[in-house]
Amino acid sequence: MTQQSLKQKLKSGPCMGLFSKTTDSAMVEAAGLGGMDFIILDMEHGPATLETMHHHVRAARLGGVAPVIRARGIDAHAIGSALDTGAEGVQVPNINTADQAREAVAAARFHPYGQRGVCRFVRAARFGTQPKDDYFAEANEATLILQVEGTEGVRNLDEILEVEGFDVLFVGPYDLSQSVGKPGQVEAPEVIELIDEIARKAEARGILLGAFSDQLARSRDLIKGGFNYLAHSVDVNVFAEACQRLKGQING
Numbered sequence: 001m002t003q004q005s006l007k008q009k010l011k012s013g014p015c016m017g018l019f020s021k022t023t024d025s026a027m028v029e030a031a032g033l034g035g036m037d038f039i040i041l042d043m044e045h046g047p048a049t050l051e052t053m054h055h056h057v058r059a060a061r062l063g064g065v066a067p068v069i070r071a072r073g074i075d076a077h078a079i080g081s082a083l084d085t086g087a088e089g090v091q092v093p094n095i096n097t098a099d100q101a102r103e104a105v106a107a108a109r110f111h112p113y114g115q116r117g118v119c120r121f122v123r124a125a126r127f128g129t130q131p132k133d134d135y136f137a138e139a140n141e142a143t144l145i146l147q148v149e150g151t152e153g154v155r156n157l158d159e160i161l162e163v164e165g166f167d168v169l170f171v172g173p174y175d176l177s178q179s180v181g182k183p184g185q186v187e188a189p190e191v192i193e194l195i196d197e198i199a200r201k202a203e204a205r206g207i208l209l210g211a212f213s214d215q216l217a218r219s220r221d222l223i224k225g226g227f228n229y230l231a232h233s234v235d236v237n238v239f240a241e242a243c244q245r246l247k248g249q250i251n252g
Contacts, residue, residue, distance in 0.1 A: 006038055006066035006088050007143050007167060010208055014223045017065070019212070019234040021046035025059035027235050032063020040231055041069045043082070044093050050081055054123060057085045068143065074100050076107035076117065083108065084122040089143030091170065096152040098159035105165035108144045110136050113165055143167050145210060145229065149175035154194050161205050168229050169202045170210035171195050187218075199225060 009015050017038035020028055031039045041056045053069055060067035068089040069082035082090045092104040106114040121128040125135040149172030173186040180190040202209050203226060210229030213219040219232045
């Protein structure tokens with residue numbers, strides 16, 4: 001774990017990170033050196049393999065940024081394999097029902113909190129050199145983030161929030177926009193209303209909130225609105241836009 005765990009940081013105040021869709025671990029390390037609190041290593045929409053994730057997690061540790069892997073879906077093997085890399089957390093997309101939330105928790109936790117597949121000869125357990133009891137106790141402290149990003153999930157939100165064992169409820173605005181028939185229109189009133197509804201219900205239960213934003217003003221508003229786990233944009237897009245600004249400044 002990093003000196004102060006991501007879970008501890010989230011409880012003490014807002015944390016900022018970004019999504020990563022690169023296969024270059026140097027970009028991951030640089031995000032940490034640039035001051036990010038966490039980086040979401042994306043296996044749902046990104047090209048990186050599980051082998052690459054092992055390199056990314058090592059790079060994140062070197063850079064001092066908490067590595068979180070977004071799994072491909074609600075799949076016990078995918079969730080367990082993500083945590084086996086030594087990632088500090090796992091993020092599970094497309095949670096629409098309480099049963100799916102319970103399935104994600106079971107896949108991410110060892111007994112007595114879940115049914116995660118057991119192998120201690122993995123990077124997360126220092127390839128078997130870490131004392132077993134220490135490993136299993138520490139592993140159950142990994143940060144688990146569940147994504148609600150569709151109208152079905154919002155309809156079932158009360159039941160989802162009753163599920164124990166996860167740490168952050170993450171709102172996916174782009175998928176929400178898709179679910180209301182306005183793909184990409186993340187500032188549409190229908191999308192904002194759904195996000196506000198999710199936030200109200202999560203806050204009432206004392207559950208930490210997360211969200212994605214690719215607009216600076218919106219990111220600031222989300223942090224002010226109580227979203228402690230804020231992922232701003234994507235590493236490759238941040239780099240591309242920085243190049244655009246640089247060229248404009250030089251040519252201007």
